[in-house]
Structure formats: C-alpha cells, structure tokens
Amino acid sequence: xxxxxxxxxxxxxxxxxxxxxxxxxxxxxxxxxxxxxxxxxxxxxxxxxxxxxxxxxxxxxxxxxxxxxxxxxxxxxxxxxxxxxxxxxxxxxxxxxxxxxxxxxxxxxxxxxxxxxxxxxxxxxxxxxxxxxxxxxxxxxxxxxxxxxxxxxxxxxxxxxxxxxxxxxxxxxxxxxxxxxxxxxxxxxxxxxxxxxxxxxxxxxxxxxxxxxxxxxxxxxxxxxxxxxxxxxxxxxxxxxxxxxxxxxxxxxxxxxxxxxxxxxxxxxxxxxxxxxxxxxxxxxxxxxxxxxxxxxxxxxxxxxxxxxxxxxxxxxxxxxxxxxxxxxxxxxxxxxxxxxxxxxxxxxxxxxxxxxxxxxxxxxxxxxxxxxxxxxxxxxxxxxxxxxxxxxxxxxxxxxxxxxxxxxxxxxxxxxxxxxxxxxxxxxxxxxxxxxxxxxxxxxxxxxxxxxxxxxxxxxxxxxxxxxxxxxxxxxxxxxxxxxxxxxxxxxxxxxxxxxxxxxxxxxxxxxxxxxxxxxxxxxxxxxxxxxxxxxxxxxx
Amino acid sequence: xxxxxxxxxxxxxxxxxxxxxxxxxxxxxxxxxxxxxxxxxxxxxxxxxxxxxxxxxxxxxxxxxxxxxxxxxxxxxxxxxxxxxxxxxxxxxxxxxxxxxxxxxxxxxxxxxxxxxxxxxxxxxxxxxxxxxxxxxxxxxxxxxxxxxxxxxxxxxxxxxxxxxxxxxxxxxxxxxxxxxxxxxxxxxxxxxxxxxxxxxxxxxxxxxxxxxxxxxxxxxxxxxxxxxxxxxxxxxxxxxxxxxxxxxxxxxxxxxxxxxxxxxxxxxxxxxxxxxxxxxxxxxxxxxxxxxxxxxxxxxxxxxxxxxxxxxxxxxxxxxxxxxxxxxxx
Numbered sequence: 001x002x003x004x005x006x007x008x009x010x011x012x013x014x015x016x017x018x019x020x021x022x023x024x025x026x027x028x029x030x031x032x033x034x035x036x037x038x039x040x041x042x043x044x045x046x047x048x049x050x051x052x053x054x055x056x057x058x059x060x061x062x063x064x065x066x067x068x069x070x071x072x073x074x075x076x077x078x079x080x081x082x083x084x085x086x087x088x089x090x091x092x093x094x095x096x097x098x099x100x101x102x103x104x105x106x107x108x109x110x111x112x113x114x115x116x117x118x119x120x121x122x123x124x125x126x127x128x129x130x131x132x133x134x135x136x137x138x139x140x141x142x143x144x145x146x147x148x149x150x151x152x153x154x155x156x157x158x159x160x161x162x163x164x165x166x167x168x169x170x171x172x173x174x175x176x177x178x179x180x181x182x183x184x185x186x187x188x189x190x191x192x193x194x195x196x197x198x199x200x201x202x203x204x205x206x207x208x209x210x211x212x213x214x215x216x217x218x219x220x221x222x223x224x225x226x227x228x229x230x231x232x233x234x235x236x237x238x239x240x241x242x243x244x245x246x247x248x249x250x251x252x253x254x255x256x257x258x259x260x261x262x263x264x265x266x267x268x269x270x271x272x273x274x275x276x277x278x279x280x281x282x283x284x285x286x287x288x289x290x291x292x293x294x295x296x297x298x299x300x301x302x303x304x305x306x307x308x309x310x311x312x313x314x315x316x317x318x319x320x321x322x323x324x325x326x327x328x329x330x331x332x333x334x335x336x337x338x339x340x341x342x343x344x345x346x347x348x349x350x351x352x353x354x355x356x357x358x359x360x361x362x363x364x365x366x367x368x369x370x371x372x373x374x375x376x377x378x379x380x381x382x383x384x385x386x387x388x389x390x391x392x393x394x395x396x397x398x399x400x401x402x403x404x405x406x407x408x409x410x411x412x413x414x415x416x417x418x419x420x421x422x423x424x425x426x427x428x429x430x431x432x433x434x435x436x437x438x439x440x441x442x443x444x445x446x447x448x449x450x451x452x453x454x455x456x457x458x459x460x461x462x463x464x465x466x467x468x469x470x471x472x473x474x475x476x477x478x479x480x481x482x483x484x485x486x487x488x489x490x491x492x493x494x495x496x497x498x499x500x501x502x503x504x505x506x507x508x509x510x511x512x513x514x515x516x517x518x519x520x521x522x523x524x525x526x527x528x529x530x531x532x533x534x535x536x537x538x539x540x541x542x
Numbered sequence: 543x544x545x546x547x548x549x550x551x552x553x554x555x556x557x558x559x560x561x562x563x564x565x566x567x568x569x570x571x572x573x574x575x576x577x578x579x580x581x582x583x584x585x586x587x588x589x590x591x592x593x594x595x596x597x598x599x600x601x602x603x604x605x606x607x608x609x610x611x612x613x614x615x616x617x618x619x620x621x622x623x624x625x626x627x628x629x630x631x632x633x634x635x636x637x638x639x640x641x642x643x644x645x646x647x648x649x650x651x652x653x654x655x656x657x658x659x660x661x662x663x664x665x666x667x668x669x670x671x672x673x674x675x676x677x678x679x680x681x682x683x684x685x686x687x688x689x690x691x692x693x694x695x696x697x698x699x700x701x702x703x704x705x706x707x708x709x710x711x712x713x714x715x716x717x718x719x720x721x722x723x724x725x726x727x728x729x730x731x732x733x734x735x736x737x738x739x740x741x742x743x744x745x746x747x748x749x750x751x752x753x754x755x756x757x758x759x760x761x762x763x764x765x766x767x768x769x770x771x772x773x774x775x776x777x778x779x780x781x782x783x784x785x786x787x788x789x790x791x792x793x794x795x796x797x798x799x800x801x802x803x804x805x806x807x808x809x810x811x812x813x814x815x816x817x818x819x820x821x822x823x824x825x826x827x828x829x830x831x832x833x834x835x836x837x838x839x840x841x842x843x844x845x846x847x848x849x850x851x852x853x854x855x856x857x858x859x860x861x862x863x864x865x866x867x868x869x870x871x872x873x
Contacts, residue, residue: 014582014623014630022587054551055561442799445553481551481561490551493558497570497758498795500592502581506573511560519581523588523784524792531552537792 019501023522025537027495027515032487032533036098038433039086041403042075042138043410044068046083046098047488053101053480054490059114061480062105066116069405070141071134071180073110074163076103077172077468079402080263080294088436088486094449097471097479104476110176116183120147125419128153128209130197130361133161134401135392136215137181138408139415140189146416150189151207155196161217162393163401165242168267169464170274174245199364200388211387211415214362214375215408218355218393224259226349228317237268237352244271244464253347255279257322259314260352261286266297268350269306273461281307281344283314285327285335300467303457314349315341322346357394372396380414380424381407389415434487438533443494447482450475489513489534495526554759568758569601576600576608576632583630584622588791590781590798591619591696594755595667598694598779601762603633605769606663611636611650615643615668615677618703619696643668644680648689655690663769664690670697670711674738678710685745685774692768692775695738698783706786710736713806714858715851716838718786723841732854739810742776746815749775753809755782756799760809760821767811780807788837800832805859808866820866829855 036046045068052061065072076099087095125148129136132154140150158164159181163172185191197203204212221236228234235250237258243250256272258265261284272280282301284291287310291298302308309324313335316323322344327335356373367385369376375383375390382389391407393399417424453469460467471479491511496504503520504513515526527535550561558571569575578599585592603610611634614620620637623630638646647666654662666684668677673695684691700718701707708718714732717723721730742750748771753761761779768775782789782797789797801807802821806829809821830852833839842848863869 013628014580017582017584017628019582019584443552443555445549445551445555447549478549481549483551485551491558491560492552492556493567493571494556496573497557497568498593500585500589500596500794501583502577502579502596516581521587523794524790525588525593525794528792529795531556 018518020503020516020518020520023517023520023540024542025522025524025539026517026520027522027524027526027535028538029489029513030487030534030536031489032434032438033431034486034488035086035088035433036083036096036486039082040406041082041398041400042069042405044083047483047485049105050096050098050101050480050483051485051488051490053105053477054483056477058105058108059112062109062114063117065102065105068409070116070138070184071106071405072102073106073176073180074172075402075405076100076106076470077176077466078163078167080296080400082402086433088434088439089482089484091436092441092444092484093446096482096484097449097452100450100452100471101476101480104471104473106176106180107470110179116141116187117145119144119188122149123147123419125149125211126151126207126209127415127419128197128200128204128207128212129215130154130200130212131161131215131217131392132156132159132191132193133215133217133392133404134163135217135404135408135411136161136213137184138405139213139215139391139412140408141184141187142409142412143415144184144187144189146412148416148419151192151209152189153192153195153197153203155194157193159191159193165245166238166264166267167401168241168244168271170270170460170467171267173466197361200361201365210419211389213408213411213415214365214383214388214390214394215392215404215411216358216361216394217404218357218399220356220358221351222353222356224351224353226314226317229319232317232319233348234317235348235350237264237350238355240268240350241271244275249275251275252277252350255320255345255347256281256350257314257344257346257348258282258350258352260284260354261291261293262352262354263293263297265352266293266301266306268352270301270304272350273304273306274464279307279345280305281309281346283309283312283324283344285311285313286333287311287329290333304460305457309344311335312342313337317346317349320345320347322349355393355399380417381411382414382418387418434533439484439486440529440531440533441484443492443531444484447478449482450479485532485534487533489530490532492531494529494531495535498525498529500525557758568762569604570597570758570762576603578603578631578633579623580630580632582628584625585618586783586785586791588784588794589618589622590755590783590794591669591698592622593794594696594761594779594781595619597755597758597761598667598765598777599633599665601765602663602665602692602769605766608633609662610634611654611662611664613637613643613647613650613664613666615666615672616640617669617672618698619667619669621703640672641677642680643672643677644684644691644693647691647693648684648687651690663692665692665694667694667696669702670695670699670738671701671709673697674710674736682741682745685742685747685776688747688773690772690774692765692777694777694779696779696781697738698781698786700783700786702783702786711738713855715842715855717841718838727851728841728848729838729851739776739778739812742778743812743815743817745774747774747776748772748814750778750812751776751810752778752780752807754780754798754802754807756795756802757809757821764811786838788840789835793835797832797835800827803827804829804832805863805868806832806855808862808868810866817866820868823863823868826869829859
C-alpha cells in the first residue's frame with residue numbers, strides 16, 4: 001500500500017463530488033465604475049492609475065494617466081478635483097487626495113524626464129486645431145497619438161491659452177506648463193503661433209486639412225454698464241491676469257475692488273494683493289452658497305486677506321470710492337435691489353463677470369450655428385459644418401481646464417472616426433458609479449488624509465511663487481494607498497480565503513482570480529467579503 | 543509629512559493583499575496552501591465550520607511542517623467530510639465515536655511518543671455538542687493530564703447535524719428544535735449552559751484561546767502559538783451556521799464579526815490559567831445588529847418584539863466587555 005502515513009483511504013477522493021451542482025447563483029468578477037472616474041470631466045481612469053501608484057510603480061501610473069490627459073503636473077495644480085468630491089472614502093474618513101497624487105506623478109515625470117509614448121504610424125490625414133488652449137492641446141495630443149498630422153494655430157505667442165494667460169503663477173508655475181506642452185511638440189504636434197485663423201475653410205483648403213477643431217475658448221470679457229467718473233479706473237480681470245502673466249506689474253492702487261463671484265474673481269483678488277493692494281475686496285451680488293468659485297479658491301483668498309462683500313452690486317464708480325447697493329434674495333433665490341446704498345473705498349475696479357466667445361471666426365464657417373453665444377455641436381462634438389468640430393469654452397459646458405481637456409479627448413476620438421469614415425463611437429452606456437454601500441469597508445485600514453504643505457499666508461502677498469506644495473514620495477504613496485479601489489479588484493485575496501469550498505483559484509502571475517464552478521456552491525461569501533464590491537452574484541439559468 | 547507607519551490599504555484585516563510582504567499575509571493567501579479540507583465536501587452553502595476547519599488545519603500543518611494527525615469527534619464536520627468511502631481530508635484523520643475525541647487524541651499522542659515519533663503532533667476537533675456536552679469528561683481528563691494535544695472546538699451553538707437541537711453552548715433566547723420560540727421566555731433559557739473557554743482556563747492548562755472565522759490573522763496567530771507549545775491546549779472558534787441560525791449563506795463571516803464587535807463573543811487568550819490578551823472591539827455595535835439577521839432570534843423582533851430579552855442579551859455583552867476590558871484600547 002503506497003499511501004502517506006496513517007492514511008487508508010485515497011486522499012482527495014471527495015473531489016469526485018462536484019458540489020457546484022448545488023449552485024443557484026454564481027459569483028462573477030466585475031469591474032465597476034469608480035465614482036472618481038465617473039466625476040472626472042477629463043475622463044481619467046483615476047482608480048487605474050492610483051492602483052499602479054500603490055505599489056510604487058509611478059511610471060506605469062503616469063503612463064496610465066497620460067492616456068487620458070497629457071497634463072498631470074498642470075492638472076495636479078489647477079483642477080478643482082470633482083473626483084475628490086465624489087470619492088467614497090469621504091464617508092469613511094476623508095476623500096483620497098487624488099489631486100495631490102496626480103501632481104506628485106506629474107512632477108516625478110518632469111524630474112525623471114519621462115516621454116510620452118510614440119505616435120502611431122502615420123495615417124496621412126491632416127487635422128487643423130484652432131486654439132492652443134487646454135482643449136486644443138488635448139485634442140492635438142490624442143490625434144497625434146493616433147498617427148494623424150496635427151497643426152495647432154493660435155494667435156498668441158506661446159501655447160497654453162487660459163492655462164498661460166488666465167491662471168496666476170502662484171497656482172501654476174510657467175516652467176511646469178512649458179515642460180508639459182513641450183512634450184507635445186516632441187511627439188510631433190506642429191505649433192503655428194502668432195497665426196490667427198480668420199477664415200477657417202480657406203485655411204483648411206490652403207493647408208490640405210481633412211478636419212478641423214475649433215477650440216478658441218471664450219476670450220471676451222463681459223462688461224457691465226457702470227456709471228463711472230472720468231478719473232475712475234475700470235479694468236477687466238482677463239487683461240489684468242494676462243498682463244501679469246506676461247511679466248508686467250500693473251499698478252492697481254492700494255484699494256482694489258473685484259466685481260464677480262467666480263474663480264477668475266478669486267484669482268484677480270489674490271493677484272491684486274500680490275501687486276501691492278492693502279485691501280482687495282470682492283463684491284458679489286449673491287451669497288456664498290450661490291458663489292460659483294471653488295471652495296478651495298475662496299479659502300485661499302480669505303487666507304490671503306481678501307475680503308468679500310456678499311449681496312452687493314456696484315451702483316456707481318467714483319474717484320477713489322464706489323457706491324454699492326445692498327441686495328436681498330427673493331423666494332426664488334434671485335438677488336433683488338433694496339434701495340439701500342453704502343460707500344466703499346476703491347482705487348480700481350476689476351470686472352470678473354464672465355467671458356464670451358469671439359464670433360468673428362465662427363461667422364466665416366458655413367453651416368456652423370451659434371446658440372446663446374456658444375457653438376452648437378452634436379454628441380460627437382461636430383458642428384453643423386461637416387468635418388468641423390468644436391470644444392472647450394466655446395461650446396456649452398462648465399468652463400474649466402479639466403472640462404476642456406475632456407472635450408479635447410472626446411473630440412479627437414470623434415475626429416478620428418470621421419477621418420476613417422466610421423460612425424463615431426457610441427456614447428458609452430451610462431453606468432451608475434459604485435456606491436459607498438457597495439463596499440465592505442470593514443477591511444480598510446484607518447488612515448487620515450495627507451495634507452499638502454502651503455506657503456505661509458504672511459509670505460504670500462509679496463510673491464507670485466507657488467502657494468501649494470507637493471507631497472513627498474512617502475506621503476504620496478500613503479495617499480495613493482488610501483484608495484478604496486471601488487468596484488475593481490485590488491488583489492487582497494479575501495475571496496481566495498473566505499470560500500468554504502476552496503473554489504476560488506488565484507491565477508498565476510497576477511492578482512486575478514477565477515471561480516472553480518465544479519465546486520462553487522454559490523454561497524456568496526466571496527461577494528459579501530470583497531472589500532471593494534468587485535464580485536457580483538448572478539443567477540444561474542434554471 | 544513623512545508617514546513612518548507602514549500602511550497597506552487593507553493591511554492586517556484582509557486575507558492577503560498584493561502590497562503586503564509575503565510573511566505578513568495569511569496562510570490562506572498562499573496559493574500553495576495545503577487545503578487540509580479539500581473541495582467536494584458536503585457542508586452546506588456558506589458553512590462556517592468548514593471554513594474554520596480549513597483555516598485551523600492549514601495553519602497548524604504549516605506550523606509543524608505537515609507532521610500532523612487529526613482526531614475528529616462525531617458531528618457535522620465528521621459527517622460532511624467523510625461519507626464512506628469518500629474523504630475530503632488531505633492529512634491523517636481518525637474518527638471513533640461522539641464522546642471520545644479527546645481521549646483518542648491523548649492515546650494517539652501517547653502512542654506517537656512511545657514509538658519515538660513525538661515530532662508528529664496531534665490535533666483533536668469537534669463541534670460544540672461533542673465538546674461541551676457529550677465529550678466533556680474526556681476533554682476535562684485530557685486537560686487534567688496535560689496531554690500534548692491541541693483540542694479545537696468549532697462552536698455553532700447547537701447540534702446542527704441532527705436537526706438543530708440545543709447544546710450547552712446555545713445562547714439564551716435562541717430558538718432551536720428543542721427550545722421553541724413559545725411561552726413567556728421563548729427560546730433557550732438564560733443563565734444555563736457552559737462557557738467552555740473559561741472552564742478550560744480554570745484547568746490552568748498552558749494555552750487557551752477563542753477566535754472567530756472573521757479574524758483570520760488572529761486565528762492563525764493563535765494556532766501557530768498553540769503549536770509552539772507542548773501540553774494540553776484548547777481553541778474555541780465561533781462558526782456561524784446558516785442552517786441552524788437561519789441566516790443568509792453570505793452572512794457567515796459578517797455575523798462572526800458582529801458577534802465580536804458586539805461583545806457577545808469575546809476573543810481572548812489565556813496562558814497557565816491567566817487571561818493574557820483580548821482582541822479590542824473596533825467599532826462597537828449593539829447586540830441587536832447581530833441578532834436581527836438571524837431567524838433563530840426572529841421572535842425577539844416580531845410584532846412588538848421583546849426588548850426586555852434583547853436587553854438581557856445586551857447585558858451579557860456588556861458583562862464580557864467589562865470582564866475582558868474589550869474597549870480598553872479602542873472604543
């Protein structure tokens with residue numbers, strides 16, 4: 001008898017008993033939609049690049065990230081991170097600092113000199129991109145990767161659009177922007193600067209372009225009629241920010257009033273403080289609850305001594321002072337005048353009331369329709385003019401760099417399909433993001449959020465240096481590992497362990513598992529004990 | 543800013559995790575684990591006992607390099623794993639009768655010692671019926687003689703194999719086939735039954751511990767520690783039973799976790815008659831959260847319910863928390 005010590009029966013003899021026959025439901029590994037990815041206007045696969053970063057594979061993480069967005073270092077500074085607002089971890093302790101990890105990866109790529117992946121073999125197609133802002137650059141990058149020849153025309157001297165002219169250096173240092181844009185030139189995108197396109201069809205014909213993307217942004221500052229004296233100074237926020245970005249230091253006086261409640265207003269007020277204003281006051285006609293500015297920008301502004309006058313409009317601008325009218329909210333939440341007035345000292349008024357699209361180019365494109373001041377586009381981002389697409393601030397959208405980058409990517413995909421004479425890819429079926437209740441959070445370690453260092457408030461108003469610092473490697477790794485990996489397996493082996501029937505198999509070489517349906521009785525323990533909700537129980541066909 | 547503490551996303555709670563160094567993962571995360579109780583056994587869906595038996599025996603076999611013999615009392619575990627001539631065991635396994643697993647194990651240990659094979663270790667196992675009631679005299683004798691056996695009791699709190707009859711481990715208020723949910727005090731009586739772990743501690747044996755199927759790292763550490771000690775050792779593992787408790791098959795691990803988090807099942811360790819550690823409660827829950835998903839307690843919540851009886855169960859949990867200081871480190 002050739003059997004192991006003290007054993008008389010054949011071992012493993014129960015394996016002949018296929019208990020999987022008992023099953024009425026089977027576990028299936030799924031990949032759910034993480035809420036961060038769902039919320040990202042640029043369409044970043046946040047969970048996927050965090051997963052790579054979790055084991056210190058920063059270059060893989062960066063490479064996954066730049067598939068969707070070529071500007072991680074810029075994004076890690078200027079994005080208002082709706083991903084973090086959506087993050088399920090906020091219900092556990094606090095949201096994962098996705099934006100700070102993104103910046104860490106972006107900065108790491110700059111330090112290490114990582115290059116974008118090479119372009120696909122040339123397709124022989126040529127695409128004209130009008131506007132070198134975030135939308136145009138994002139589209140140019142994606143189109144170039146697909147092997148198309150891309151020419152970006154822009155009236156300015158340097159590419160970057162609002163990233164260069166609208167965002168102050170204390171939020172986005174220009175060397176960071178320059179390096180990330182230079183990677184696109186290395187990839188083979190052709191930049192034609194100081195080249196304002198005035199007749200789109202003519203430029204396309206002359207250059208032999210097969211398609212075009214209009215990404216001209218919204219550059220015209222909205223004005224408001226303000227009764228103003230001869231000596232009063234009324235400026236618009238974009239030109240103030242633009243001239244500071246060009247290295248000028250326009251004198252605004254000691255008391256500066258900014259009119260408006262958006263992010264541009266915050267940037268303008270913070271810039272005024274740095275230009276020497278002792279008092280920078282934002283005048284906004286509604287309350288904080290209705291303010292369009294990002295909460296973080298508001299907090300930074302307040303930390304730098306910016307004052308806010310809620311529920312006020314400017315009635316008249318005099319020399320060295322303004323007249324404000326107090327407002328009140330009606331039942332519909334709209335501001336209504338009260339007839340009460342007050343004086344406010346102010347040497348200059350900076351208007352930050354929003355921006356409009358310059359129509360001069362648009363009117364030359366036959367078939368293109370402008371509705372409510374913005375370009376009408378279909379689901380594939382094509383205008384009424386075949387082969388002419390549009391994106392960014394010039395189409396109906398929430399206006400942010402992140403949205404524009406997302407537009408650029410979507411437009412590029414659609415343009416690629418159009419060039420290949422294919423239907424645009426079907427709109428992805430809208431899936432619901434994985435809810436917090438879909439997770440088994442017992443398993444996650446407690447871990448408070450890491451906070452990025454900030455320049456001391458006292459030192460901010462005399463420098464245009466960057467306010468928010470980056471995370472060091474240990475802290476970035478810690479922050480990446482706070483990710484709950486919602487809906488996507490992260491290799492914790494729980495399913496492998498909790499199966500009473502040993503019916504979960506770990507596949508070689510990767511953190512992937514399979515179910516041995518010969519023995520799985522369908523109890524559902526693996527699904528219930530999966531921390532991230534990546535296993536679904538599916539009824540067997542009877 | 544530097545984080546000095548190592549942080550691994552799920553760290554010490556999940557079974558494994560790709561980020562953890564290999565030596566910090568559980569034996570169950572090892573793709574090469576022994577699977578001492580292999581597939582094809584006939585335990586019910588979601589069986590806590592089948593799960594615990596594999597956890598315990600894989601860890602014990604690993605700890606002693608595979609030189610392990612196990613003796614089984616009669617009960618579910620024996621019946622579902624070995625309908626003749628089939629066996630789901632991948633190690634030497636011996637069954638005699640209901641009452642005598644501890645005695646047989648003592649004899650196997652003695653036999654191995656006298657034949658010069660003292661390197662082979664003995665592990666006895668049984669359910670709560672075979673341990674707390676039927677085999678109790680044999681177990682106490684094994685403790686008294688300090689025989690070199692680790693006895694493991696898989697406690698699912700009733701005789702599940704024969705149709706869910708009450709055992710000495712059935713908790714107060716629980717319905718079984720022999721303690722029906724009728725009368726003024728429905729379900730099992732309060733104040734009767736045995737706390738086997740405390741009785742084992744009272745024998746002053748080298749090592750006694752309790753554990754659940756919900757805390758795998760803790761369970762495996764206790765098995766390893768037990769196998770590093772010679773003499774009589776006792777491990778009492780709570781194993782929810784979907785059939786007898788009337789719970790969903792997917793809830794087995796969660797219920798074990800809730801039993802610990804409510805304080806109803808204290809997870810402790812004792813050496814030489816002295817309690818040396820207790821697993822602190824992380825996120826305390828009221829006992830109701832543990833009782834409600836189980837049909838054996840449904841009569842406590844039907845209609846107007848029996849808040850008085852729920853309160854009695856809560857008092858038992860509170861008593862455990864005080865006795866073992868379960869909230870000392872974290873509350």
